[in-house]
Amino acid sequence: MLKTNMLDVLKKARRMPQVILPKDAAMIVAYTGVSPGWNVIDAGTGSGWLAMFLANIVKPGKVVSYERNEIFAKNVVKIIKDFNIDNLKVINKDVLRAKPRGRFDLATLDLKNAENLVPKIFKLLNDNGYVAVYSPHIEQVKRVRKVIEKLGFVGPVTIENIVREWKVTDDFTHPVPSGVLHTGFLTVAKKAGIAKSGLRR
Numbered sequence: 001m002l003k004t005n006m007l008d009v010l011k012k013a014r015r016m017p018q019v020i021l022p023k024d025a026a027m028i029v030a031y032t033g034v035s036p037g038w039n040v041i042d043a044g045t046g047s048g049w050l051a052m053f054l055a056n057i058v059k060p061g062k063v064v065s066y067e068r069n070e071i072f073a074k075n076v077v078k079i080i081k082d083f084n085i086d087n088l089k090v091i092n093k094d095v096l097r098a099k100p101r102g103r104f105d106l107a108t109l110d111l112k113n114a115e116n117l118v119p120k121i122f123k124l125l126n127d128n129g130y131v132a133v134y135s136p137h138i139e140q141v142k143r144v145r146k147v148i149e150k151l152g153f154v155g156p157v158t159i160e161n162i163v164r165e166w167k168v169t170d171d172f173t174h175p176v177p178s179g180v181l182h183t184g185f186l187t188v189a190k191k192a193g194i195a196k197s198g199l200r201r
């Protein structure tokens, strides 16, 4: 019998702020290639959906996730404990003031004014690491893209994933008439490796 998987955990977990749905989390996987062994920094934790989704993929790699709201952070700490997710650490701090330790292969940002955090993230990423920024509004995307391009990240893309479910019956088959249409835009870019000479590889 198949054990409870991450999608079951997400359905059972207590949801607080707006989450990144699996359809958008899946795009992060598709556009970064995040795999087992990667180390990830995530902010803000919110309801922990993206952080848990990624922790499930990267193990034995680790996810460290920053959340400044104590109630939200405590909620996710409880979920982690209840479901034995041992490679996700939630830190209850403002990520802009925090001093994360270590280097990361992927940074996922889902917070207002993410553009203010991108320069710090650039320094924390390994060469060839990725930043993925989730933005509900296109005005946020424009601000993020400006900073990403200025810092020298390469290959930035901004995408949106529109998923339509269909109602299938013996008689008539058509798209389900209501449901979530817009969630957010995803911007992904890579930190190119810098050779010792200072030239890009």
Ligand SMILES: C[S@@+](CC[C@H](N)C(=O)[O-])C[C@H]1O[C@@H](n2cnc3c(N)ncnc32)[C@H](O)[C@@H]1O
Binding pocket: 017, 018, 019, 020, 021, 043, 044, 045, 046, 047, 048, 049, 050, 051, 066, 067, 068, 069, 072, 093, 094, 095, 096, 110, 111, 112
């Ligand atoms: C939309 S929620 C994130 C949802 C999350 N990605 C998920 O899938 O469940 C955004 C969160 O960022 C947090 N946040 C905003 N600014 C922050 C900061 N400077 N440091 C840490 N957390 C922050 C908010 O408190 C909020 O919980």
